[in-house]
Amino acid sequence: MTLIEMKDVWKTYPNGVMALNGIDIYIDKGEFVYVVGPSGAGKSTFVKCMYREEKPTKGSILIQGTDLAKLRERHIPKMRRKIGVIFQDFKLLPKLTVYENVAFALEVIEESPKVIRQRVMEVLDLVGLKNKARSFPDELSGGEQQRVSIARSIVNRPPVIIADEPTGNLDPETAWEIMDIFKEINERGTTVVMATHNKDIVNSFKKRVIAIEGGRIVRDEQKGEYGYEI
Numbered sequence: 226m227t228l229i230e231m232k233d234v235w236k237t238y239p240n241g242v243m244a245l246n247g248i249d250i251y252i253d254k255g256e257f258v259y260v261v262g263p264s265g266a267g268k269s270t271f272v273k274c275m276y277r278e279e280k281p282t283k284g285s286i287l288i289q290g291t292d293l294a295k296l297r298e299r300h301i302p303k304m305r306r307k308i309g310v311i312f313q314d315f316k317l318l319p320k321l322t323v324y325e326n327v328a329f330a331l332e333v334i335e336e337s338p339k340v341i342r343q344r345v346m347e348v349l350d351l352v353g354l355k356n357k358a359r360s361f362p363d364e365l366s367g368g369e370q371q372r373v374s375i376a377r378s379i380v381n382r383p384p385v386i387i388a389d390e391p392t393g394n395l396d397p398e399t400a401w402e403i404m405d406i407f408k409e410i411n412e413r414g415t416t417v418v419m420a421t422h423n424k425d426i427v428n429s430f431k432k433r434v435i436a437i438e439g440g441r442i443v444r445d446e447q448k449g450e451y452g453y454e455i
């Protein structure tokens with residue numbers, strides 16, 4: 226079943242840079258997809274369009290049938306709940322505890338305190354951080370902070386999570402631990418789209434690879450390789 230469909234997507238930034246030049250892609254429910262390519266190829270722009278951080282200049286992006294490209298500003302927050310997002314630099318709220326950072330996503334949709342407590346502890350358990358619920362982000366290692374951000378991204382139970390260089394700030398061993406969590410989440414049925422420069426991970430944990438160069442898809446392979454020298 227198709228979860229995400231991009232049809233003839235173009236993105237030109239206001240400064241004239243053409244970052245995406247006609248992207249057509251289908252991603253099915255439950256897939257694990259790496260997005261690879263040289264620096265400046267358009268990977269971040271591709272994923273940003275997918276969670277409507279950027280609006281395409283032309284084309285449509287359907288997520289479960291809703292066209293993100295046509296979405297009005299006021300409908301964006303509701304749509305974002307269907308998409309968990311994970312960044313290279315974690316983007317946790319520094320003044321909130323681990324628990325509060327994760328609970329925040331459920332508080333804004335006014336879930337009951339009981340549901341919030343249950344779901345937050347459930348996802349903190351999944352990422353192995355139940356014992357750090359009361360800690361603040363700056364008391365955690367980079368790997369732990371990324372685990373919190375993953376917990377936050379899945380607490381709403383979105384059908385897809387999108388990660389932009391999630392292991393970019395982590396040492397190789399920690400990067401693998403984070404990958405194990407993504408694997409687990411994917412095995413439980415969540416679609417994962419991950420832009421990455423991590424050649425070892427792409428070549429070892431083999432999944433679909435979409436390669437972008439100059440804003441175009443130049444390769445789309447099941448169980449693909451990273452394909453670039455770093």
Ligand SMILES: Nc1ncnc2c1ncn2[C@@H]1O[C@H](COP(=O)(O)OP(=O)(O)OP(=O)(O)O)[C@@H](O)[C@H]1O
Binds near residue numbers: 243244262
């Ligand atoms: N907000 C912006 N305004 C103008 N140009 C931008 C903006 N964001 C990205 N670009 C340009 O668009 C092109 C694609 O950038 P993008 O960040 O999508 O590439 P990338 O493949 O993710 O690169 P990297 O691997 O270095 O993160 C580049 O030429 C970049 O300079």
